[in-house]
Amino acid sequence: MIQAEGLRKHYGPKTAVDGISFTVQPGRVTGFLGPNGAGKSTTMRMIMGLDRPSAGHVTVNGKPFAQHKAPLREVGALLDAKAVHTGRSAYNHLRAIAATHDIPVSRVHEVMAMTGLTEVAKKRAGGFSLGMGQRLGIANALLGDPQTLILDEPVNGLDPEGVLWVRNLVRYLAGQGKTVFLSSHLMSEMAQTADHLLVIGRGQLIADMSVQNLIASVQQKKALVRTPQSAELAAALAAPGVSVTQSAHETLEVAGLDTRSIAQIALERQILLYELTPQEASLEQAYFELTRGAAEYQSDFSMATATHSQATGMPGQPQNYKN
Numbered sequence: 001m002i003q004a005e006g007l008r009k010h011y012g013p014k015t016a017v018d019g020i021s022f023t024v025q026p027g028r029v030t031g032f033l034g035p036n037g038a039g040k041s042t043t044m045r046m047i048m049g050l051d052r053p054s055a056g057h058v059t060v061n062g063k064p065f066a067q068h069k070a071p072l073r074e075v076g077a078l079l080d081a082k083a084v085h086t087g088r089s090a091y092n093h094l095r096a097i098a099a100t101h102d103i104p105v106s107r108v109h110e111v112m113a114m115t116g117l118t119e120v121a122k123k124r125a126g127g128f129s130l131g132m133g134q135r136l137g138i139a140n141a142l143l144g145d146p147q148t149l150i151l152d153e154p155v156n157g158l159d160p161e162g163v164l165w166v167r168n169l170v171r172y173l174a175g176q177g178k179t180v181f182l183s184s185h186l187m188s189e190m191a192q193t194a195d196h197l198l199v200i201g202r203g204q205l206i207a208d209m210s211v212q213n214l215i216a217s218v219q220q221k222k223a224l225v226r227t228p229q230s231a232e233l234a235a236a237l238a239a240p241g242v243s244v245t246q247s248a249h250e251t252l253e254v255a256g257l258d259t260r261s262i263a264q265i266a267l268e269r270q271i272l273l274y275e276l277t278p279q280e281a282s283l284e285q286a287y288f289e290l291t292r293g294a295a296e297y298q299s300d301f302s303m304a305t306a307t308h309s310q311a312t313g314m315p316g317q318p319q320n321y322k323n
């Protein structure tokens with residue numbers, strides 16, 4: 001379990017993490033989301049004792065990281081996949097770390113097999129691709145069979161098979177009762193992997209809830225309707241707070257009304273419906289809705305996309321994204 005209380009970090013005048021409190025529970029995968037520069041890596045580094053908090057404190061399995069006698073057996077982390085001795089082979093790299101904790105060589109072979117590194121065991125880690133480097137970093141994190149795992153962008157650089165492998169691995173470990181805390185920018189991946197989410201923006205915690213609740217929290221009443229009388233239905237549905245967009249021939253996208261109300265209005269006007277489908281929000285939409293204005297860096301392209309999405313009735317109001 002990871003417990004943070006009033007955790008804060010300043011770098012000179014810059015507040016990277018602004019007094020956040022949270023608990024990462026065992027037995028489930030907790031995702032850590034936030035725009036670039038939101039404070040995710042800084043938080044993870046403070047958990048691992050690599051950065052000293054300016055205020056507050058954080059414990060892993062009940063103690064600050066530095067107070068664990070055998071930290072590798074308590075918490076395994078992948079924070080920077082490039083942090084390896086580039087001249088050493090993957091095997092020697094893992095053996096050297098294992099030796100610091102009396103971890104037997106058999107465990108080194110075990111984690112290399114788990115991470116698909118056996119065939120490249122003798123290769124220099126410095127020559128590894130980004131994906132192989134990620135696998136080595138994950139092998140390193142698993143070495144001490146720790147109760148808690150912290151993985152910063154573990155699928156970064158992995159091919160689809162590797163992404164699936166990480167998903168299955170972390171779900172398996174959480175199923176074994178371990179605490180798994182991981183960050184990722186891949187929203188669809190997070191939706192499939194995480195049970196619970198912490199969302200951070202500009203150093204502050206903006207959500208701490210299950211994936212389902214996060215999506216539900218921004219769920220709009222939206223529906224797709226197909227009818228040969230689209231103009232007639234659009235006129236009948238018009239009301240304050242309702243937006244109707246003709247998205248294709250005989251197809252309307254309706255926001256602000258649920259399917260029950262749309263069916264009722266259509267029946268009253270004797271309008272034939274071919275299709276009436278509620279539209280679910282995705283985690284990506286929920287995320288953009290939550291972190292609107294919390295991003296440090298925004299491009300003109302994302303502004304254009306946000307403006308377009310409003311025109312089509314999608315979540316994401318255009319606003320001044322320039323800070």
Ligand SMILES: Nc1ncnc2c1ncn2[C@@H]1O[C@H](COP(=O)(O)OP(=O)(O)OP(=O)(O)O)[C@@H](O)[C@H]1O
Nearest residue numbers: 011014015016034035036037038039040041042043
């Ligand atoms: N060593 C440092 N010195 C000064 N500022 C720093 C330092 N490390 C991080 N920052 C700043 O703190 C803020 C949070 O950075 P952090 O790397 O924790 O964000 P992040 O959420 O991990 O971002 P990303 O998704 O881009 O990795 C950023 O504004 C960053 O520029």
